[in-house]
Amino acid sequence: MIDVAVIGGGAAGFYCAIRIKELAPNLNVAIFEKTGKTLTKVRVSGGGRCNVTHDCNKTSELITNYPRGASFLKKVFHKFGVDQFLDWLHAHKVQTKVEADGRIFPASNSSETIAGLFEFLAHKLNIEVHRNHEWMGFERENNQFQHEFNDRLNSKKINIHSKYTVVATGGIPDLGKVIWKSDFEWIAPVPSLFTFNADKADLNKLKPLSGVSVSNCRIKVMGEKESYQGPILITHWGISGPAVLKTSAWMARKLFDNQYKFKVLISWVGELNEDDLRTLIYQEIEKNSKKLWKNISIVDLPNRLWDLILNECEIDTNSICGTSSKKLVNRLVESLLRYPIEISGKTTFKEEFVTAGGISTESVSPKSMEIRNQPGIYVCGEVLDIDGVTGGFNFQGAWSTSEIAARAISNKS
Numbered sequence: 001m002i003d004v005a006v007i008g009g010g011a012a013g014f015y016c017a018i019r020i021k022e023l024a025p026n027l028n029v030a031i032f033e034k035t036g037k038t039l040t041k042v043r044v045s046g047g048g049r050c051n052v053t054h055d056c057n058k059t060s061e062l063i064t065n066y067p068r069g070a071s072f073l074k075k076v077f078h079k080f081g082v083d084q085f086l087d088w089l090h091a092h093k094v095q096t097k098v099e100a101d102g103r104i105f106p107a108s109n110s111s112e113t114i115a116g117l118f119e120f121l122a123h124k125l126n127i128e129v130h131r132n133h134e135w136m137g138f139e140r141e142n143n144q145f146q147h148e149f150n151d152r153l154n155s156k157k158i159n160i161h162s163k164y165t166v167v168a169t170g171g172i173p174d175l176g177k178v179i180w181k182s183d184f185e186w187i188a189p190v191p192s193l194f195t196f197n198a199d200k201a202d203l204n205k206l207k208p209l210s211g212v213s214v215s216n217c218r219i220k221v222m223g224e225k226e227s228y229q230g231p232i233l234i235t236h237w238g239i240s241g242p243a244v245l246k247t248s249a250w251m252a253r254k255l256f257d258n259q260y261k262f263k264v265l266i267s268w269v270g271e272l273n274e275d276d277l278r279t280l281i282y283q284e285i286e287k288n289s290k291k292l293w294k295n296i297s298i299v300d301l302p303n304r305l306w307d308l309i310l311n312e313c314e315i316d317t318n319s320i321c322g323t324s325s326k327k328l329v330n331r332l333v334e335s336l337l338r339y340p341i342e343i344s345g346k347t348t349f350k351e352e353f354v355t356a357g358g359i360s361t362e363s364v365s366p367k368s369m370e371i372r373n374q375p376g377i378y379v380c381g382e383v384l385d386i387d388g389v390t391g392g393f394n395f396q397g398a399w400s401t402s403e404i405a406a407r408a409i410s411n412k413s
Protein backbone atom coordinates (compact mmCIF):
# COMPACT_ATOMS: atom_id res chain seq x y z
CA MET A 1 0.00 0.00 0.00
CA ILE A 2 1.42 3.39 -0.99
CA ASP A 3 0.01 6.91 -0.86
CA VAL A 4 0.79 7.97 -4.40
CA ALA A 5 1.45 5.75 -7.41
CA VAL A 6 3.07 7.76 -10.19
CA ILE A 7 2.77 5.95 -13.50
CA GLY A 8 5.58 6.79 -15.92
CA GLY A 9 9.21 7.52 -15.14
CA GLY A 10 9.67 10.42 -17.55
CA ALA A 11 9.99 14.18 -17.08
CA ALA A 12 6.46 14.71 -15.73
CA GLY A 13 6.42 11.61 -13.51
CA PHE A 14 9.74 12.40 -11.83
CA TYR A 15 9.09 16.09 -11.37
CA CYS A 16 5.61 15.43 -9.95
CA ALA A 17 6.84 12.73 -7.55
CA ILE A 18 9.67 14.98 -6.32
CA ARG A 19 7.37 17.94 -5.78
CA ILE A 20 4.84 15.81 -3.85
CA LYS A 21 7.62 14.70 -1.50
CA GLU A 22 8.98 18.24 -1.16
CA LEU A 23 5.52 19.57 -0.28
CA ALA A 24 4.29 16.60 1.79
CA PRO A 25 7.27 14.58 3.04
CA ASN A 26 5.00 12.27 5.03
CA LEU A 27 3.46 10.77 1.88
CA ASN A 28 5.07 7.70 0.43
CA VAL A 29 5.43 7.96 -3.29
CA ALA A 30 6.49 5.39 -5.88
CA ILE A 31 7.20 5.73 -9.59
CA PHE A 32 6.38 2.84 -11.92
CA GLU A 33 8.13 2.79 -15.28
CA LYS A 34 7.38 0.18 -17.90
CA THR A 35 10.83 0.13 -19.49
CA GLY A 36 14.18 -0.65 -17.90
CA LYS A 37 15.23 3.01 -18.11
CA THR A 38 13.87 6.20 -16.64
CA LEU A 39 14.06 9.78 -17.97
CA THR A 40 14.95 8.54 -21.44
CA LYS A 41 13.55 11.53 -23.32
CA VAL A 42 15.10 14.01 -20.90
CA ARG A 43 18.47 12.49 -21.67
CA VAL A 44 18.13 12.72 -25.45
CA SER A 45 16.26 16.01 -25.41
CA GLY A 46 17.53 19.11 -27.17
CA GLY A 47 20.22 17.08 -28.91
CA GLY A 48 21.55 15.90 -25.52
CA ARG A 49 21.49 19.41 -24.04
CA CYS A 50 17.87 19.43 -22.73
CA ASN A 51 16.07 22.61 -23.68
CA VAL A 52 14.30 22.83 -20.30
CA THR A 53 12.10 25.83 -20.99
CA HIS A 54 11.83 29.11 -22.90
CA ASP A 55 12.62 32.65 -21.87
CA CYS A 56 9.02 33.86 -21.74
CA ASN A 57 7.49 34.91 -18.45
CA LYS A 58 4.30 36.47 -19.78
CA THR A 59 1.50 33.90 -19.76
CA SER A 60 -0.34 35.60 -22.64
CA GLU A 61 2.79 35.28 -24.80
CA LEU A 62 3.78 31.83 -23.56
CA ILE A 63 0.48 30.20 -24.51
CA THR A 64 0.78 31.33 -28.14
CA ASN A 65 3.35 28.55 -28.53
CA TYR A 66 0.87 25.74 -27.88
CA PRO A 67 -1.17 24.59 -30.87
CA ARG A 68 -3.22 22.43 -28.48
CA GLY A 69 -4.04 23.19 -24.86
CA ALA A 70 -3.39 26.96 -24.79
CA SER A 71 -6.54 28.02 -22.94
CA PHE A 72 -6.13 25.21 -20.40
CA LEU A 73 -2.47 26.10 -19.89
CA LYS A 74 -3.33 29.75 -19.38
CA LYS A 75 -4.87 28.81 -16.03
CA VAL A 76 -1.99 26.49 -15.19
CA PHE A 77 0.79 28.96 -16.11
CA HIS A 78 -0.81 31.68 -13.98
CA LYS A 79 0.00 29.48 -10.99
CA PHE A 80 3.28 28.04 -12.17
CA GLY A 81 5.13 29.35 -15.21
CA VAL A 82 8.66 29.66 -16.54
CA ASP A 83 10.04 31.84 -13.71
CA GLN A 84 8.74 29.52 -11.01
CA PHE A 85 10.32 26.49 -12.66
CA LEU A 86 13.62 28.34 -13.08
CA ASP A 87 13.48 29.38 -9.41
CA TRP A 88 13.06 25.73 -8.49
CA LEU A 89 16.00 24.66 -10.67
CA HIS A 90 18.21 27.45 -9.34
CA ALA A 91 17.24 26.58 -5.76
CA HIS A 92 18.58 23.10 -6.53
CA LYS A 93 21.84 24.63 -7.73
CA VAL A 94 21.30 24.10 -11.46
CA GLN A 95 22.60 27.08 -13.39
CA THR A 96 20.83 27.86 -16.64
CA LYS A 97 21.62 29.90 -19.75
CA VAL A 98 19.38 31.65 -22.24
CA GLU A 99 20.27 31.40 -25.92
CA ALA A 100 19.70 34.19 -28.46
CA ASP A 101 16.45 32.60 -29.68
CA GLY A 102 15.06 32.36 -26.14
CA ARG A 103 15.68 28.65 -25.52
CA ILE A 104 16.90 27.87 -22.01
CA PHE A 105 19.39 25.07 -21.30
CA PRO A 106 21.34 23.96 -18.26
CA ALA A 107 24.58 25.98 -18.24
CA SER A 108 26.45 22.66 -18.35
CA ASN A 109 24.98 22.09 -21.86
CA SER A 110 24.19 18.56 -20.76
CA SER A 111 20.82 16.92 -20.23
CA GLU A 112 22.54 14.72 -17.66
CA THR A 113 22.42 17.71 -15.28
CA ILE A 114 18.61 17.55 -15.28
CA ALA A 115 18.27 13.75 -15.35
CA GLY A 116 20.95 13.47 -12.65
CA LEU A 117 19.21 16.03 -10.44
CA PHE A 118 15.89 14.21 -10.73
CA GLU A 119 17.45 10.85 -9.91
CA PHE A 120 19.42 12.32 -7.02
CA LEU A 121 16.32 13.97 -5.54
CA ALA A 122 14.18 10.87 -6.00
CA HIS A 123 16.78 8.90 -4.06
CA LYS A 124 17.21 11.56 -1.38
CA LEU A 125 13.46 11.89 -0.86
CA ASN A 126 12.95 8.11 -0.62
CA ILE A 127 10.82 7.86 -3.73
CA GLU A 128 10.72 4.23 -4.82
CA VAL A 129 11.44 3.80 -8.50
CA HIS A 130 10.18 0.52 -9.99
CA ARG A 131 11.53 -0.04 -13.47
CA ASN A 132 10.16 -2.73 -15.81
CA HIS A 133 6.73 -2.30 -14.24
CA GLU A 134 4.08 -1.77 -16.87
CA TRP A 135 0.80 -0.38 -15.64
CA MET A 136 -2.04 -2.52 -16.97
CA GLY A 137 -4.99 -0.76 -15.34
CA PHE A 138 -6.77 -0.36 -12.04
CA GLU A 139 -9.94 -1.13 -10.06
CA ARG A 140 -11.42 1.09 -7.39
CA GLU A 141 -11.71 -0.43 -3.95
CA ASN A 142 -13.09 1.57 -0.98
CA ASN A 143 -11.64 4.93 -2.02
CA GLN A 144 -8.38 3.32 -3.05
CA PHE A 145 -6.94 2.07 -6.28
CA GLN A 146 -5.87 -1.45 -6.87
CA HIS A 147 -3.36 -1.28 -9.70
CA GLU A 148 -2.25 -4.14 -11.83
CA PHE A 149 1.33 -4.10 -13.07
CA ASN A 150 3.11 -6.44 -15.38
CA ASP A 151 6.53 -7.12 -13.84
CA ARG A 152 8.34 -7.49 -17.12
CA LEU A 153 11.57 -8.90 -15.69
CA ASN A 154 9.85 -11.72 -13.85
CA SER A 155 6.87 -12.06 -16.22
CA LYS A 156 4.30 -11.87 -13.46
CA LYS A 157 1.36 -9.73 -12.50
CA ILE A 158 1.62 -7.59 -9.38
CA ASN A 159 -1.14 -5.74 -7.53
CA ILE A 160 -0.38 -2.53 -5.66
CA HIS A 161 -2.80 -0.32 -3.75
CA SER A 162 -2.60 3.46 -3.66
CA LYS A 163 -4.67 6.38 -2.38
CA TYR A 164 -3.83 8.63 -5.29
CA THR A 165 -2.71 7.96 -8.85
CA VAL A 166 -0.71 10.23 -11.12
CA VAL A 167 -0.76 9.25 -14.78
CA ALA A 168 2.33 10.58 -16.54
CA THR A 169 2.72 8.04 -19.32
CA GLY A 170 3.69 10.49 -22.07
CA GLY A 171 2.42 10.63 -25.60
CA ILE A 172 1.73 6.97 -26.18
CA PRO A 173 -0.88 6.07 -28.75
CA ASP A 174 -2.83 3.26 -27.11
CA LEU A 175 -3.38 4.19 -23.46
CA GLY A 176 -6.88 5.55 -23.94
CA LYS A 177 -8.08 2.55 -25.84
CA VAL A 178 -6.50 -0.01 -23.55
CA ILE A 179 -7.21 1.32 -20.13
CA TRP A 180 -10.00 3.81 -19.67
CA LYS A 181 -11.86 3.79 -22.88
CA SER A 182 -15.11 5.21 -21.51
CA ASP A 183 -13.99 7.39 -18.63
CA PHE A 184 -12.76 10.49 -20.39
CA GLU A 185 -12.46 12.00 -23.79
CA TRP A 186 -9.49 10.56 -25.63
CA ILE A 187 -8.16 12.30 -28.70
CA ALA A 188 -6.29 9.95 -31.00
CA PRO A 189 -2.63 11.03 -31.04
CA VAL A 190 -0.85 12.06 -34.23
CA PRO A 191 2.79 13.15 -34.63
CA SER A 192 3.83 16.78 -34.33
CA LEU A 193 7.18 18.52 -34.91
CA PHE A 194 8.50 16.90 -38.06
CA THR A 195 10.27 18.07 -41.20
CA PHE A 196 8.89 17.88 -44.75
CA ASN A 197 10.08 15.50 -47.49
CA ALA A 198 9.98 17.06 -50.95
CA ASP A 199 8.39 15.12 -53.77
CA LYS A 200 10.86 13.56 -56.22
CA ALA A 201 10.75 16.29 -58.89
CA ASP A 202 11.15 19.13 -56.39
CA LEU A 203 13.77 17.23 -54.45
CA ASN A 204 15.91 16.98 -57.58
CA LYS A 205 15.86 20.78 -57.79
CA LEU A 206 16.49 21.33 -54.08
CA LYS A 207 19.12 18.68 -53.40
CA PRO A 208 22.04 20.70 -54.78
CA LEU A 209 21.04 23.43 -52.29
CA SER A 210 21.22 21.09 -49.31
CA GLY A 211 22.59 23.01 -46.32
CA VAL A 212 21.33 26.42 -47.51
CA SER A 213 19.34 28.28 -44.88
CA VAL A 214 17.30 31.47 -45.11
CA SER A 215 16.72 33.32 -41.88
CA ASN A 216 13.41 35.04 -42.44
CA CYS A 217 10.81 33.09 -44.42
CA ARG A 218 7.08 32.51 -44.36
CA ILE A 219 5.59 29.15 -45.18
CA LYS A 220 2.00 28.28 -45.88
CA VAL A 221 0.23 25.06 -46.79
CA MET A 222 -1.58 25.73 -50.06
CA GLY A 223 -5.29 26.29 -49.54
CA GLU A 224 -4.83 27.31 -45.87
CA LYS A 225 -5.07 30.81 -44.46
CA GLU A 226 -2.32 30.73 -41.85
CA SER A 227 1.35 31.07 -42.65
CA TYR A 228 4.27 30.50 -40.27
CA GLN A 229 7.38 32.60 -39.99
CA GLY A 230 11.00 31.73 -39.22
CA PRO A 231 14.19 30.30 -40.70
CA ILE A 232 14.02 27.50 -43.28
CA LEU A 233 16.80 25.03 -43.93
CA ILE A 234 17.03 23.09 -47.21
CA THR A 235 18.01 19.50 -46.45
CA HIS A 236 18.91 16.52 -48.58
CA TRP A 237 15.34 15.22 -48.15
CA GLY A 238 13.35 18.47 -48.35
CA ILE A 239 12.92 21.34 -45.91
CA SER A 240 13.39 21.80 -42.18
CA GLY A 241 13.96 24.64 -39.70
CA PRO A 242 11.75 26.49 -37.22
CA ALA A 243 9.17 27.70 -39.79
CA VAL A 244 8.65 24.13 -41.03
CA LEU A 245 8.43 22.68 -37.49
CA LYS A 246 5.90 25.35 -36.53
CA THR A 247 3.79 24.44 -39.57
CA SER A 248 4.00 20.74 -38.68
CA ALA A 249 2.81 21.50 -35.14
CA TRP A 250 -0.05 23.85 -35.93
CA MET A 251 -1.28 21.72 -38.81
CA ALA A 252 -0.43 18.31 -37.28
CA ARG A 253 -3.91 16.84 -37.62
CA LYS A 254 -4.66 18.25 -41.04
CA LEU A 255 -1.36 17.01 -42.48
CA PHE A 256 -1.98 13.60 -40.92
CA ASP A 257 -5.43 13.52 -42.59
CA ASN A 258 -3.76 14.38 -45.91
CA GLN A 259 -1.33 11.50 -45.36
CA TYR A 260 1.49 14.04 -45.54
CA LYS A 261 0.85 14.86 -49.21
CA PHE A 262 0.38 18.58 -49.77
CA LYS A 263 1.93 21.64 -51.37
CA VAL A 264 3.65 24.48 -49.52
CA LEU A 265 4.24 28.00 -50.73
CA ILE A 266 7.34 29.71 -49.35
CA SER A 267 8.05 33.41 -49.15
CA TRP A 268 11.83 33.74 -49.04
CA VAL A 269 11.57 37.42 -48.18
CA GLY A 270 9.90 37.25 -44.76
CA GLU A 271 7.65 40.18 -44.04
CA LEU A 272 7.98 41.97 -47.42
CA ASN A 273 4.57 42.25 -49.08
CA GLU A 274 3.95 42.02 -52.79
CA ASP A 275 3.82 45.78 -53.47
CA ASP A 276 6.98 46.51 -51.51
CA LEU A 277 8.82 43.65 -53.18
CA ARG A 278 7.76 44.81 -56.66
CA THR A 279 8.87 48.38 -55.86
CA LEU A 280 12.19 47.08 -54.56
CA ILE A 281 12.79 45.01 -57.70
CA TYR A 282 12.06 47.97 -60.00
CA GLN A 283 14.29 50.26 -57.93
CA GLU A 284 17.16 47.77 -58.11
CA ILE A 285 16.67 47.21 -61.84
CA GLU A 286 16.80 50.98 -62.39
CA LYS A 287 19.88 51.36 -60.21
CA ASN A 288 21.68 48.49 -61.93
CA SER A 289 20.20 48.87 -65.38
CA LYS A 290 23.52 48.32 -67.16
CA LYS A 291 24.58 45.33 -65.05
CA LEU A 292 24.01 41.66 -65.82
CA TRP A 293 21.48 39.75 -63.74
CA LYS A 294 24.20 37.42 -62.49
CA ASN A 295 26.04 40.36 -60.95
CA ILE A 296 23.24 41.80 -58.87
CA SER A 297 21.30 40.53 -55.89
CA ILE A 298 17.99 42.19 -55.17
CA VAL A 299 17.12 40.49 -51.92
CA ASP A 300 19.41 39.06 -49.30
CA LEU A 301 19.41 35.37 -50.30
CA PRO A 302 22.21 32.79 -50.43
CA ASN A 303 23.73 32.72 -53.93
CA ARG A 304 22.72 29.14 -54.70
CA LEU A 305 19.07 29.86 -53.94
CA TRP A 306 19.12 33.15 -55.89
CA ASP A 307 20.55 31.29 -58.90
CA LEU A 308 17.85 28.62 -58.65
CA ILE A 309 15.12 31.25 -58.51
CA LEU A 310 16.50 33.17 -61.50
CA ASN A 311 16.80 29.93 -63.39
CA GLU A 312 13.20 28.93 -62.60
CA CYS A 313 11.99 32.36 -63.71
CA GLU A 314 13.79 31.71 -67.00
CA ILE A 315 15.90 34.81 -66.47
CA ASP A 316 19.03 34.71 -68.58
CA THR A 317 21.66 35.60 -66.01
CA ASN A 318 23.87 36.99 -68.79
CA SER A 319 21.21 39.45 -69.86
CA ILE A 320 21.17 43.13 -68.84
CA CYS A 321 18.81 44.05 -66.01
CA GLY A 322 17.54 47.23 -67.64
CA THR A 323 15.93 45.29 -70.49
CA SER A 324 13.75 43.15 -68.20
CA SER A 325 10.08 42.94 -69.11
CA LYS A 326 7.10 43.36 -66.75
CA LYS A 327 6.32 39.65 -67.28
CA LEU A 328 9.76 38.71 -66.05
CA VAL A 329 9.40 40.89 -62.94
CA ASN A 330 6.03 39.26 -62.23
CA ARG A 331 7.63 35.82 -62.41
CA LEU A 332 10.36 36.90 -60.03
CA VAL A 333 7.86 38.34 -57.54
CA GLU A 334 5.84 35.12 -57.67
CA SER A 335 8.88 32.93 -57.16
CA LEU A 336 10.20 34.96 -54.23
CA LEU A 337 6.82 35.21 -52.52
CA ARG A 338 5.11 31.93 -53.32
CA TYR A 339 7.78 29.38 -54.15
CA PRO A 340 5.93 26.06 -54.48
CA ILE A 341 7.25 22.77 -53.11
CA GLU A 342 5.30 19.55 -53.39
CA ILE A 343 5.55 17.52 -50.14
CA SER A 344 5.13 13.76 -50.12
CA GLY A 345 6.07 12.68 -46.61
CA LYS A 346 7.62 13.61 -43.27
CA THR A 347 10.81 12.91 -41.35
CA THR A 348 11.10 12.88 -37.57
CA PHE A 349 12.99 15.87 -36.26
CA LYS A 350 15.78 14.35 -34.18
CA GLU A 351 16.06 17.14 -31.61
CA GLU A 352 12.46 17.14 -30.41
CA PHE A 353 9.21 15.48 -31.33
CA VAL A 354 5.90 15.07 -29.57
CA THR A 355 2.38 13.84 -30.14
CA ALA A 356 -0.70 15.97 -30.59
CA GLY A 357 -3.67 14.31 -28.87
CA GLY A 358 -4.18 12.31 -25.68
CA ILE A 359 -6.52 12.97 -22.76
CA SER A 360 -8.75 15.90 -23.63
CA THR A 361 -8.20 18.91 -21.39
CA GLU A 362 -12.01 19.17 -21.22
CA SER A 363 -11.94 16.07 -18.98
CA VAL A 364 -9.41 17.55 -16.53
CA SER A 365 -9.57 20.31 -13.91
CA PRO A 366 -6.80 22.89 -14.50
CA LYS A 367 -6.92 23.73 -10.79
CA SER A 368 -5.77 20.27 -9.71
CA MET A 369 -5.07 18.18 -12.85
CA GLU A 370 -7.60 15.68 -11.48
CA ILE A 371 -9.77 13.91 -14.03
CA ARG A 372 -13.23 15.35 -13.52
CA ASN A 373 -15.16 12.09 -13.27
CA GLN A 374 -12.31 10.09 -11.74
CA PRO A 375 -11.54 11.49 -8.26
CA GLY A 376 -8.04 10.62 -7.08
CA ILE A 377 -6.59 10.30 -10.60
CA TYR A 378 -4.31 13.12 -11.71
CA VAL A 379 -2.73 13.52 -15.12
CA CYS A 380 0.28 15.54 -16.24
CA GLY A 381 2.72 15.90 -19.12
CA GLU A 382 2.38 14.76 -22.67
CA VAL A 383 -0.39 12.23 -21.99
CA LEU A 384 -2.67 15.27 -22.10
CA ASP A 385 -3.86 16.77 -25.37
CA ILE A 386 -1.31 19.54 -24.93
CA ASP A 387 1.73 20.16 -27.09
CA GLY A 388 3.95 23.05 -27.96
CA VAL A 389 6.20 24.11 -30.78
CA THR A 390 9.89 23.40 -30.47
CA GLY A 391 11.93 25.54 -28.06
CA GLY A 392 11.39 24.22 -24.52
CA PHE A 393 7.62 24.64 -24.46
CA ASN A 394 6.87 20.92 -24.21
CA PHE A 395 8.93 20.50 -21.06
CA GLN A 396 7.42 23.65 -19.58
CA GLY A 397 3.96 22.12 -20.14
CA ALA A 398 5.14 18.99 -18.33
CA TRP A 399 6.67 20.91 -15.37
CA SER A 400 3.63 23.14 -14.90
CA THR A 401 0.95 20.44 -15.10
CA SER A 402 3.02 18.22 -12.78
CA GLU A 403 3.45 21.03 -10.25
CA ILE A 404 -0.32 21.64 -10.13
CA ALA A 405 -0.99 17.92 -9.61
CA ALA A 406 1.66 17.75 -6.87
CA ARG A 407 0.19 20.77 -5.06
CA ALA A 408 -3.34 19.33 -5.27
CA ILE A 409 -2.27 15.94 -3.87
CA SER A 410 -0.18 17.45 -1.09
CA ASN A 411 -3.05 19.78 -0.14
CA LYS A 412 -5.51 16.90 0.02
CA SER A 413 -3.24 14.79 2.14
Ligand SMILES: Cc1cc2nc3c(=O)[nH]c(=O)nc-3n(C[C@H](O)[C@H](O)[C@H](O)COP(=O)(O)OP(=O)(O)OC[C@H]3O[C@@H](n4cnc5c(N)ncnc54)[C@H](O)[C@@H]3O)c2cc1C
Nearest residue numbers: 008010011012034045046051135170352381382392394395
Ligand atom coordinates in the same frame (compact mmCIF):
# COMPACT_ATOMS: atom_id res chain seq x y z
C1 LIG B 1 14.16 13.29 -29.15
C2 LIG B 1 13.31 14.24 -28.34
C3 LIG B 1 13.86 15.43 -27.91
C4 LIG B 1 13.08 16.33 -27.18
N1 LIG B 1 13.65 17.51 -26.79
C5 LIG B 1 12.90 18.40 -26.10
C6 LIG B 1 13.47 19.61 -25.64
O1 LIG B 1 14.67 19.86 -25.77
N2 LIG B 1 12.64 20.51 -25.01
C7 LIG B 1 11.30 20.24 -24.81
O2 LIG B 1 10.61 21.08 -24.23
N3 LIG B 1 10.77 19.07 -25.17
C8 LIG B 1 11.53 18.14 -25.81
N4 LIG B 1 10.97 16.96 -26.20
C9 LIG B 1 9.60 16.67 -25.79
C10 LIG B 1 9.64 16.20 -24.31
O3 LIG B 1 10.66 15.23 -24.19
C11 LIG B 1 8.30 15.61 -23.89
O4 LIG B 1 7.29 16.56 -24.10
C12 LIG B 1 8.37 15.24 -22.41
O5 LIG B 1 9.36 14.24 -22.22
C13 LIG B 1 7.04 14.72 -21.91
O6 LIG B 1 7.24 14.21 -20.63
P1 LIG B 1 6.30 13.06 -20.07
O7 LIG B 1 6.86 12.68 -18.75
O8 LIG B 1 4.89 13.47 -20.16
O9 LIG B 1 6.47 11.86 -21.09
P2 LIG B 1 7.74 10.92 -21.32
O10 LIG B 1 8.98 11.69 -21.11
O11 LIG B 1 7.50 10.27 -22.63
O12 LIG B 1 7.65 9.84 -20.16
C14 LIG B 1 6.59 8.92 -20.08
C15 LIG B 1 7.10 7.64 -19.45
O13 LIG B 1 5.98 6.79 -19.16
C16 LIG B 1 6.36 5.45 -19.46
N5 LIG B 1 5.13 4.67 -19.68
C17 LIG B 1 4.28 4.72 -20.73
N6 LIG B 1 3.28 3.84 -20.56
C18 LIG B 1 3.48 3.23 -19.37
C19 LIG B 1 2.78 2.21 -18.64
N7 LIG B 1 1.66 1.65 -19.11
N8 LIG B 1 3.28 1.83 -17.44
C20 LIG B 1 4.41 2.40 -16.92
N9 LIG B 1 5.13 3.34 -17.59
C21 LIG B 1 4.66 3.76 -18.79
C22 LIG B 1 7.20 5.61 -20.71
O14 LIG B 1 8.01 4.47 -20.92
C23 LIG B 1 8.01 6.87 -20.38
O15 LIG B 1 9.20 6.58 -19.71
C24 LIG B 1 11.73 16.03 -26.89
C25 LIG B 1 11.19 14.81 -27.32
C26 LIG B 1 11.97 13.92 -28.03
C27 LIG B 1 11.37 12.62 -28.47
